[in-house]
Amino acid sequence: MATLEIHDLHVSVEAESGPREILRGVDLTVKQGETHAIMGPNGSGKSTLAYSLAGHPKYQVTGGTVTLDGEDVLAMSVDERARAGVFLAMQYPVEVPGVSVSNFLRTSATAVRGEAPKLRTWVKEVKEAMEALQMDPSFAERNVNEGFSGGEKKRHEILQLELLKPKIAILDETDSGLDVDALRVVSEGVNRVRESGEVGTLLITHYTRILRYIKPDHVHVFAKGRIVESGGAELADKLEEEGYAAYVEGGASE
Amino acid sequence: MAETIPAGSTTDGAIQVGQPADARVSAAPSYDVADFPVPHGREEEWRFTPLERLRGLHDGTAEATGGLRVEVTAPEGVTVETVDRTDPRLGRAGKPVDRVAAQAYSSFEKASVVSIAKDAVLTEPVRISVHGEGGVAYGHQLVEVGAFAEAVVVIDHTGDATLAGNVEYVIGDGAKLTVVSVQDWDRQAVHVAQHTALVGRDASFKSVVVTFGGDVVRLHPRVIYGGPGGEAELYGLYFTDNGQHQEHRLFIDHDTPHCRSNVAYKGALQGKDAHAVWIGDVLIRSVAVGTDTYELNRNLVLTDGARVDSVPNLEIETGEIVGAGHASATGRFDDEQLFYLMARGIPHDEARRLVVRGFFAELVQQIGLPDIEERLLTKIEHELEASVA
Numbered sequence: 001m002a003t004l005e006i007h008d009l010h011v012s013v014e015a016e017s018g019p020r021e022i023l024r025g026v027d028l029t030v031k032q033g034e035t036h037a038i039m040g041p042n043g044s045g046k047s048t049l050a051y052s053l054a055g056h057p058k059y060q061v062t063g064g065t066v067t068l069d070g071e072d073v074l075a076m077s078v079d080e081r082a083r084a085g086v087f088l089a090m091q092y093p094v095e096v097p098g099v100s101v102s103n104f105l106r107t108s109a110t111a112v113r114g115e116a117p118k119l120r121t122w123v124k125e126v127k128e129a130m131e132a133l134q135m136d137p138s139f140a141e142r143n144v145n146e147g148f149s150g151g152e153k154k155r156h157e158i159l160q161l162e163l164l165k166p167k168i169a170i171l172d173e174t175d176s177g178l179d180v181d182a183l184r185v186v187s188e189g190v191n192r193v194r195e196s197g198e199v200g201t202l203l204i205t206h207y208t209r210i211l212r213y214i215k216p217d218h219v220h221v222f223a224k225g226r227i228v229e230s231g232g233a234e235l236a237d238k239l240e241e242e243g244y245a246a247y248v249e250g251g252a253s254e
Numbered sequence: 255m256a257e258t259i260p261a262g263s264t265t266d267g268a269i270q271v272g273q274p275a276d277a278r279v280s281a282a283p284s285y286d287v288a289d290f291p292v293p294h295g296r297e298e299e300w301r302f303t304p305l306e307r308l309r310g311l312h313d314g315t316a317e318a319t320g321g322l323r324v325e326v327t328a329p330e331g332v333t334v335e336t337v338d339r340t341d342p343r344l345g346r347a348g349k350p351v352d353r354v355a356a357q358a359y360s361s362f363e364k365a366s367v368v369s370i371a372k373d374a375v376l377t378e379p380v381r382i383s384v385h386g387e388g389g390v391a392y393g394h395q396l397v398e399v400g401a402f403a404e405a406v407v408v409i410d411h412t413g414d415a416t417l418a419g420n421v422e423y424v425i426g427d428g429a430k431l432t433v434v435s436v437q438d439w440d441r442q443a444v445h446v447a448q449h450t451a452l453v454g455r456d457a458s459f460k461s462v463v464v465t466f467g468g469d470v471v472r473l474h475p476r477v478i479y480g481g482p483g484g485e486a487e488l489y490g491l492y493f494t495d496n497g498q499h500q501e502h503r504l505f506i507d508h509d510t511p512h513c514r515s516n517v518a519y520k521g522a523l524q525g526k527d528a529h530a531v532w533i534g535d536v537l538i539r540s541v542a543v544g545t546d547t548y549e550l551n552r553n554l555v556l557t558d559g560a561r562v563d564s565v566p567n568l569e570i571e572t573g574e575i576v577g578a579g580h581a582s583a584t585g586r587f588d589d590e591q592l593f594y595l596m597a598r599g600i601p602h603d604e605a606r607r608l609v610v611r612g613f614f615a616e617l618v619q620q621i622g623l624p625d626i627e628e629r630l631l632t633k634i635e636h637e638l639e640a641s642v643a
Contacts, residue, residue, distance in 0.1 A: 054597050057589070082599035094594040098612025104595070107608065111599035143612070144594075160598060 002032040002069055002085065002167035004053075004200060009064035011045075011052045019060065022048045024225035026064070030168060030200040037203045037211060037236060040222030041244040046204045047091060049222070050172040053202075054088040055081050068168065083112055085167030089157040089174050096144040101156065102126070104144045105163060112164050129162045133189050151182035158189040169193065170202045175210035187213030208240040223247040283349035287314070287360040290353035299352055302531040302563050304499055307470045309390070309416045309444050311354050321389025322415055324366055327381040331374035332405075335367045343367060344396055347422035347450040348478055351505075355448035355474065358392045358418035365394035368407065372400030372426065379406040379623075386415025386443060393419035393447075397433070401426035401454070406623065407433045411467075414440040423451040425459055427481065432460040434626055438633070439467035441498075448474040453513070455481025462621050463519075465492040465500050466633060472501040479510035482544075486515045489620055490532075491630065493637045494560065496525025503533040504549070508542040517549035520617050522610055522637075523560035532582075534566045538575060546576035553584040554613050607638050 011023035022045045030036050040046050052059045053066060055078040066073040068084055076084060096104065105126060110116045117125070130139065133155045145153055154174055161169055171190065175183055191214060193199050203214060211219075211233070219235040220227045221244075228247055229235065280297045281290045292313045293300040300312075310316035326334045337344070344365055350356040368380055382395065397407055403426065411417075425431050437445060445468055453459045457480075465471050477486045486506065494500045506515045521530045534549040553562045566580040587609070595605035614634060618627050 054593075056593055077602070078593060078596035079599055079601050079605070082597055088597055090594070090597075094588075094590045096591050096594065096609060096612055098615035099608050104598075104608075107600055107604070108595075108598035111601065111604075164598070 002200060004030045004073075004086075004168045005065070005067045006053075007065045009049075009052070009066060010062045011048055012060045012062050013048070013058060014060070019062075021062070022059075022225055023052065026226055028220065028227060030202055032167060032200045033197045034218065035194060035201040035203060035214065035216045036218045036220060037205060037216035038220050038222050038227075039205055039208070039236065039239055041248050042206065044222045045225040046222050047172055050088055050170045050202075050204055053081075053086060053170055054078065079111065082164075083114075087161055087164055087166035087169045089154075089161055089169065089171045091173040091176060093145045093148075093153045093157055095146045097146055099144050100141055101144055102140040105140075105160065108160065109163055125163065129159055132162075132192065133159055134185050135159065150177040151179070154178060154182065154186050155189070158186050161193055162189060165193070165196070166199060168200045168202065170204065172204045173206060174203075175205055175207060183210060184213060190214055208236050211236050221247055283351045284356055285345060285349055285359050287353065287356040290356050293353055299503070303472055303501060304470060307444065307499065308354070308446065311357060311416065311418045311444065311446055314357065316390045316416060316418075318361060318392055319389035320391060321387040322391035322393065322417060323383070323385045323387065324393070324395075325383045325385075326366060326368060327383075328368065329376055329378040329380070331371055331376060332380055333369040333371070335369075336364050337367050339363060339365065339394070341365065341367070343398065344394065344422070347424050347452040348476060350420060350448055351474070351476070352448070354418045354446045355420055358394065358420055358447075361392035362394040362419070365396060367396045367398065369398045370400055370403045370405045373402050374400065375404045376406065379408050382407065382409045384409065384411045384417075386411075386413035386417060386439070388414045390416040393417060395419070396422045396424065397431070398424045399426055399429040399431045402428040404430040405432070407431065408626065409433065409435045411435070411437045411439055411445065414443050416444045417447070419447040421447060421449045423449070423459065425452065425454050425457040427454040428456045429454060430458045432462070432623070434462040434464065434621070434623065435473075437463075437465040437467055437471050437473070439471065441467065441469065443468040444470045446470070446472045448476065450476045450478065451486065453477060453479050453484035453486055456483035458485045460487045461489065462626070463488070463490040463502060464630060465490070465502070466637065468498065468500070470499045472499075472503070474503045474505070476504070477506045477515060479508065479513045482510055482512040484510065484513040486513075487620075488515070488517045488519075489617055490519035490521075491614060491617055492519070492521040492530060493634060494521060494523045494528040494530045495637070495640075496559070497527050499529045499531075501531035501533075503531070503535075505535045506537070506547065508536065508538040508545045508547065511542055512544035513542065514546045515549075516547070518617055518620070519550070520552045520554075520614055521562070522554045522556055522613065522634075523562060524556040526559035528560040529563075530561075531563045532565070534580060534582075536568045536578070536580070538568075538570045538572060538578060540571040543572055543574035544576055545578065547578050549580045551582045552613075554587060554610065555584060556587045556610070603638075607635060610634060610638055
């Protein structure tokens with residue numbers, strides 16, 4: 001069973017005044033089949049955690065370890081992490097002009113699966129996944145994220161999640177900017193992947209709204225670059241009522 | 255009355271809006287090299303060009319030694335001739351506008367003339383192979399398309415040469431000509447040429463300029479309209495490597511009513527001292543009512559140390575036009591795009607290839623000749639592999 005173990009992770013970014021520490025000792029274990037919600041105020045470092053796990057070059061790991069089934073994730077390049085089974089659904093997916101969605105998906109699936117998917121089954125697979133996410137077939141011929149609405153970008157991220165079937169899925173504010181219908185469609189997509197029982201999910205969010213659709217097993221409050229409280233789903237209810245005020249006294253990290 | 259519209263957005267490199275087109279040249283157009291002073295490098299039309307690398311093409315010291323093989327393969331309906339410099343058909347598209355073009359015009363001995371008969375619709379391209387064997391040469395080519403004929407001409411430049419030349423396209427009324435000029439020179443070649451198209455009434459001219467090779471390549475595509483209703487599409491694609499100077503200077507002279515022009519040039523640069531220059535001059539004269547024109551230049555800088563000079567210039571002497579616009583942008587290779595693709599498991603080199611291929615894709619699709627499109631994409635990938643290795 002796949003397990004992602006984060007131990008005492010420290011991460012800095014380069015700022016004008018020198019390196020600035022954003023993550024200050026994160027400890028977290030996510031197992032296949034589990035869903036962990038990470039909730040926290042703006043500037044608490046949630047997205048830094050997501051991007052650091054995916055290996056974005058902007059973030060410098062200054063201490064700690066991250067392993068996936070014992071393998072050192074931090075030693076892997078960005079693409080190696082993805083092929084090892086770490087998937088990051090981004091909050092702000094990037095436009096890639098001139099590269100069609102269908103070409104991108106197939107190139108990506110080929111890389112992650114280690115061989116090109118058979119064309120006939122692949123076309124069917126993509127078509128079904130797109131239908132389930134209520135995406136028009138013409139979508140496949142558009143350029144990656146170019147001119148996509150906010151909702152289309154998120155559907156496209158979840159489409160990739162469904163096709164790439166990672167061991168660990170990190171969803172970085174996938175709910176932000178979505179209306180209720182889009183949130184439901186996207187959440188159903190995530191749930192289809194979760195129901196396979198083969199993915200560990202790290203759901204990063206500012207709001208509790210998405211937790212009505214995606215039920216977490218564990219909820220962690222993130223503040224000032226680390227997890228400050230952990231609990232079950234009931235912790236989200238408490239946050240819904242009380243907000244983050246109790247955790248940000250003395251100032252957030254930004 | 256001249257109006258100059260500022261350049262589009264820019265993120266890197268140098269973009270400026272130049273002088274009005276007719277104030278930029280240091281001498282009037284002429285067939286005679288003696289009418290042009292030897293450039294010293296500070297003239298508007300020479301200021302980006304490394305004169306010391308032209309091997310004397312600009313100052314009269316480059317003696318023709320030959321060593322240039324020109325072969326023409328043409329389908330039926332096409333007449334191919336080699337003619338003397340006195341042939342009266344030569345020089346009709348327009349006069350040379352700078353010293354090197356005039357030097358070429360004053361120096362060539364034989365010209366190739368490709369004539370496509372009136373009403374002929376070619377099913378196969380005319381292929382002109384220009385292969386250099388290391389000498390100095392002055393060339394002249396004329397492609398003449400009869401009224402209502404349709405033709406595709408592919409000119410391939412390969413090998414090593416120090417070549418100055420003029421290429422003329424005389425396009426009859428209602429005719430359609432597509433020309434693909436590929437500069438796939440060896441690394442040390444020097445190539446300076448003026449391409450002048452005279453576009454007839456209701457005629458269409460599509461030019462695709464592709465520059466990969468050479469030490470210095472400086473091309474000057476020009477469009478002049480012979481009657482109303484003419485249309486010109488000028489596409490260009492260049493891949494400038496370390497130490498290379500690739501310069502494309504375009505001039506579209508809207509001197510006739512109701513003509514259209516559309517320019518799109520895209521280039522990628524990589525390596526130290528790679529230098530690309532793009533000059534886009536469009537002049538809409540007061541008689542040219544109903545003109546519709548747009549020009550675009552995009553540059554993708556893949557590595558540090560490369561330089562782009564992009565100078566769009568639009569001069570409008572009448573307000574009675576359909577449209578006129580331009581855009582120029584130079585950007586660095588986007589690391590966020592690379593991260594996004596790699597985060598989906600795509601290895602670094604393949605991700606880079608996808609991004610660069612994507613940058614050129616839209617332009618390549620406009621060429622409309624599948625075998626050329628595939629060849630260009632393959633060539634781009636070779637360029638990228640060379641840089642990755």
